[in-house]
Each structure stands twice: as C-alpha cells, then as structure tokens.
Amino acid sequence: xxLLVDSGGGLVQAGGSLRLSCIASGRTFSIYAMGWFRQAPxxxxxxxxxxxxSGSSTYYADSVKGRFTISRxxxxxxxxxQMNSLKPEDTAVYYCASTSRVIVTxxxxxxxxxxxTQVTVSS
Numbered sequence: 459x460x461l462l463v464d465s466g467g468g469l470v471q472a473g474g475s476l477r478l479s480c481i482a483s484g485r486t487f488s489i490y491a492m493g494w495f496r497q498a499p500x501x502x503x504x505x506x507x508x509x510x511x512s513g514s515s516t517y518y519a520d521s522v523k524g525r526f527t528i529s530r531x532x533x534x535x536x537x538x539x540q541m542n543s544l545k546p547e548d549t550a551v552y553y554c555a556s557t558s559r560v561i562v563t564x565x566x567x568x569x570x571x572x573x574x575t576q577v578t579v580s581s
Contacts, residue, residue: 460485460489462482462572463480464552464553464554464573464575465478465479466478469580470544472545475541476577477538477540477541478494479536480492480537480538481535482535482556483535488558489557490559491511491515491556491557491560491562492511492528492537492557493508493554493556493557493562494507494508494528495552495568496550496551496552496553496577497550505519506519507528508563509537516528517562521547525541525544528540545579548579549577551577552575554572555568556568556570
C-alpha cells in the first residue's frame with residue numbers, strides 16, 4: 459500500500475501562484491508515476507499533470523501547459539505542483555495520486571489517492 463498526503467492549497471487571487479506538495483510513503487517501489495488531478499463542483503475529476511517516479515518524463519493537460527510545473531524530490535519521496543498565473547477556472551480540489559501503469563492521464567489507472575487540497579482562485 460502507498461500512503462499519499464497532499465497539501466498546499468489555499469485562496470489566491472487570479473494571476474497568483476501556489477505550490478502543492480505530495481509526500482508518498484509505504485510501497486513506493488511499486489510506483490511508476492505520480493499525478494495531480496482536480497475536481498471542480500459538478501464536474502468529473504480531470505488530469506492536470508504527471509511525472510514518472512524516476513523524474514525522467516512529465517505530462518501536462520493542455521489547459522495548464524506553460525503555467526504549471528510538476529517536479530519530484532527523490533530524497534523526500536515528494537511530488538510538487540507549482541501553479542503560476544492561476545485563473546478562476548483552476549478552482550477545484552486537487553488530488554495527488556500514484557499509479558503502477560504507464561498510461562498516466564486516466565484517473566481510473568491510479569491506485570492510491572491523497573485526501574485532496576482545495577485551491578480557490580478569486581477573480
């Protein structure tokens with residue numbers, strides 16, 4: 459089992475920045491990639507970004523390319539999501555997740571999930 463603890467959400471004005479953190483523990487040797495997803499009220503959970511556990515590859519949704527950056531810290535078993543130029547439409551609960559599968563953009567491919575952290579962007 460993998461335990462994920464995500465944090466770093468908050469309230470920010472449009473154009474501002476936030477950094478989300480996710481710390482993994484447990485059977486991390488089974489992880490192929492870590493991803494961030496988000497879910498706004500009344501909407502389905504959507505892919506935001508992912509990084510392979512090795513850190514060699516990153517993936518982004520078109521809606522966040524050029525604004526968000528995902529990164530890894532091997533020593534801390536951590537994954538970060540740096541979010542810049544935030545927009546009101548980025549408002550959602552953000553979840554980190556881990557997967558042992560190579561298709562990293564589908565939420566149903568992920569095995570373990572953090573508890574979620576709220577990001578609210580005011581206009």
